[in-house]
Amino acid sequence: xxxxxxxxxxxxAALSNVYALSDDAKAAFHEAIKPLIEECSQAHGISMDxxxxxxxxxxxxxxxxxxxxxxxxxxxxxxxxxxxxxxxxLKTVKKYISDEGEFNxxxxxxxxxxxINDEAVTDGAEGCERAKLLLSCIQQNKAGIL
Numbered sequence: 001x002x003x004x005x006x007x008x009x010x011x012x013a014a015l016s017n018v019y020a021l022s023d024d025a026k027a028a029f030h031e032a033i034k035p036l037i038e039e040c041s042q043a044h045g046i047s048m049d050x051x052x053x054x055x056x057x058x059x060x061x062x063x064x065x066x067x068x069x070x071x072x073x074x075x076x077x078x079x080x081x082x083x084x085x086x087x088x089x090l091k092t093v094k095k096y097i098s099d100e101g102e103f104n105x106x107x108x109x110x111x112x113x114x115x116i117n118d119e120a121v122t123d124g125a126e127g128c129e130r131a132k133l134l135l136s137c138i139q140q141n142k143a144g145i146l
Contacts, residue, residue, distance in 0.1 A: 029096045033075065040070035060135050068135060069127035077134070082127030084134050086114045113137035 044067035054063050072078040076092060079085045089110055097103045116137055121129035
């Protein structure tokens with residue numbers, strides 16, 4: 001199984017396998033995001049089969065962008081304006097990554113990916129397009145955090 005199977009199950013959940021999290025930390029992380037995924041999957045017509053397929057493939061490319069935006073907004077990775085909130089993301093991730101070296105790697109990539117906020121999007125505060133941009137950036141830079 002790829003280390004990058006889950007950025008939150010689509011984006012947020014990726015972090016649990018990118019890093020060497022303890023089983024307890026992984027369980028806590030999954031428990032924390034489960035309601036977000038359930039709520040957003042219902043709101044955006046995403047089945048658990050689709051989520052599991054994305055998880056197994058190690059990519060969110062097959063998931064609806066607005067589902068991803070919903071999860072990232074509810075997880076406070078994207079703010080109410082649909083922009084990537086690096087500080088909030090790092091604060092959230094710090095709860096699950098106790099190794100300082102691993103956290104620093106994630107922090108570098110997170111800051112690099114902040115440039116997605118400068119990209120033009122057509123959905124404004126919805127965050128759908130920005131979520132796809134963020135996940136694409138993290139995917140492109142995952143070598144820097146593995």
